Amino acid sequence: MRHLLSTADLSHAEAVRVLDVAEQMAATQQREIKKLPTLRGRTVVNLFFEDSTRTRISFETAAKRLSADVITFSAKGSSVSKGESLKDTALTLQAMGADAVVIRHGSSGAPLRLARSGWTSGAVLNAGDGTHEHPTQALLDAFTLRRHLVGGGDAADRVGADLAGRHVVVVGDVLHSRVARSNVHLLHVLGARTTLVAPPTLLPIGVETWPCEVSYDLDAALAGDVQGPVDAVMALRVQLERMDAAYFPSAREYSRRYGIDAARLGLLPPHASLLHPGPMNRGLEITAEAADGARSRIVEQVTNGVAVRMAALYLLLAGEDA
Amino acid sequence: MAGARPGEVPPTTPAAHPRSATVLDAAEVSRALTRIAHEVLERNKGPRGLVLMGVPRRGTHLARRLAERIAQVEPAFDAEACTGSLDVTMHRDDLRRNPTRTPEPTRLPATGIDDATVVLVDDVLYSGRTVRAALDALSDLGRPRAVRLAVLVDRGHRELPIRADHVGKNLPTSTAERVFVHLAETDGEDAVLIEGPTGEPTEGPTEGEDR
Incomplete structure (x- = not known):
């Protein structure tokens, strides 16, 4: 896996693997020390063009539990509200060295555009795009x-x-x-x-x-x-x-x-x-x-969300092909 | 634990590697484990506070076998309750050099590892990087009174200042050679094999090498 854009792209083996890795991640979250050194030195950018509480916090928690640096970027209060395009925002993030971009956007297909365009070399994780996928x-x-x-x-x-x-x-x-x-x-x-x-x-x-x-x-x-x-x-x-x-x-x-x-x-x-x-x-x-x-x-879903997002970040960022 | 993991090389038999030589056979593996079990007890002056933590996958099986042997000598030792497994995948320093590994479960004894004497158990000691990762993983789980290291094979070529306390067999090797540990639980037989540099190339790293 290079990006996580849609569940329709996942094979049976890939989907089961995410769940299996999440199972181990969930086990680490029961410990007193929940932090793992796995993604030390990597940068994850949360790019949220739409309001979100639990998805943004969940991704942020997941990345931090894996020791990645997290930059959270909300459209409100950023240059996007001055009319900056997705392309220019992505190029800015690329210049800052983002290894992964977690994107939520009101338009269906925005994560795919980001992944295919070459504006960023990092992995793209879809955190919800329009009425398309999550x-x-x-x-x-x-x-x-x-x-x-x-x-x-x-x-x-x-x-x-x-x-x-x-x-x-x-x-x-x-x-x-x-x-x-x-x-x-x-x-x-x-x-x-x-x-x-x-x-x-x-x-x-x-x-x-x-x-x-x-x-x-x-x-x-x-x-x-x-x-x-x-x-x-x-x-x-x-x-x-x-x-x-x-x-x-x-x-x-x-x-x-x-x-x-x-x-x-x-x-x-x-x-x-x-x-x-x-x-x-x-x-x-x-x-x-x-x-x-x-x-x-419903409350358990929120807890599990952190483990699943840790698994997704791990599978996209940890290996040599990342 | 059952079933092959994605990307794992299927268990190889000696017949599949005509250039591999058997270094330890089943009886010798068994004798080495019995000796290590006695050494662990001797060093610890009895079974008190002893916890055996195996590094998946083969280390976990070796830890369980060592615990069973200790329990045979010291009936007060509860083999099941004092054995665990410690996954080091998330603490490795070579994650970016290899295809993504799927983490294995970490299981702690119910009593935890605080103030216990933890014996780390692995199949092959090579660069020492797995042990380094295991020490880091361990420190996130608690604070043992002491940590010792038991391995079935020490093949040399350390890249870190790490040594084993209990060794089944010291095996001088060249870095071009490959060492395979086969256990009945995972490979259907107990044996330690060494394969020369001209041996058949296998795909991807196998457990029991690149350590």
Whole structure:
């Protein structure tokens, strides 16, 4: 791997390898001394053209735990707000000697442009681009699912395992979600089935070509009527800031038909988990009772995010081909 | 631990390397380990506070075998509870010179390593760089009372001021030669092999060399 731009680029072996390395990284994060010397002297630039809390902090933590130097660059308060282009920003970072660029951008394809253009010689990690992909989020979701669904709780049982035969329901604003697209591709590569559930207005054009099933009925999907019993359900954030039109009649109607609450979780088998990429709109796509309940893995997802991003940085930066 | 790691060379048998010579056979490996187990006990004046930490992958198996031998002599020694494995991948200084390695698990004894006498166990001692990385990794995990080093083969050519306390066999080699340690757990047989500079080239670094 040279860059991490999209989960659609990952082979089965590469995806499993990221999860396996993340497993070892997670183990180091249980120790008193969490810092490793692995990327000492390397520079990681966080280039955030869009607001983000947990992804930016997660990447920053991951890079620092591996002893890399971290420069965080937010569009607000930088020359980007004076109209500097992506190219000029990238050339500036290259001149400063960035070994890796973690980029979040509002435009789909910006990380690919950066990786292909030759403006920077470093590895490019996509931290979310427009409505396209968010590969590290999908990897941390898969990592969280593997921890709960595979093996008897011993890390050694999970090494090398994928999610073959598992079934994940993803419900919510698929249209604006880069998380959904990344998850559909990654879960498919890992052998799991995915069912997307959303109102027709919140599904993107071309969703029928994705490797998943689509349903408009959440209760049927959760009860196992679409693709069999469900191992996990992932609620997506309703991205009100991207909504330029009325996609559903009212928030109350949306949460009644597509919101996750305790009653809906009751339809699931006892082992099933609840995930959410955050930040949550409590009361809209998820109730507080569900988000804070026993099935919720939402806080754990944040913890796992650091381990997965450490693995991604390690695999892209540590070896001779980096 | 089961299954080959990506990029790993499949276990080679002596027949696959016609120019390789067996330096230690299974019985000699067994005798060397028994002697090291006794030396470790003698040096420590008993099994008290002893922890054996193997460097994956073959060092881990050797550490477990040493612990079993110590337990045979000293029934009070709990072999399972006093054995661990210590991955040094993240502490290596040659990461950028090699293809990316997948880290192996680190397992500590439940009692930890603080104030214990830690015996690091590895298969081959060569440049000493693995041991240097292991010492760094160890210091992140706790503060042992003392650290000792036990290896099955010491082939010389140290690049750092490091020496082993317990050696199965001192093996004078040239840097052009390659030393392979085979263990029943990973390779189906116990043997130490040496292969001359004209031996068949193998792809990538194998465990038990480049140390």
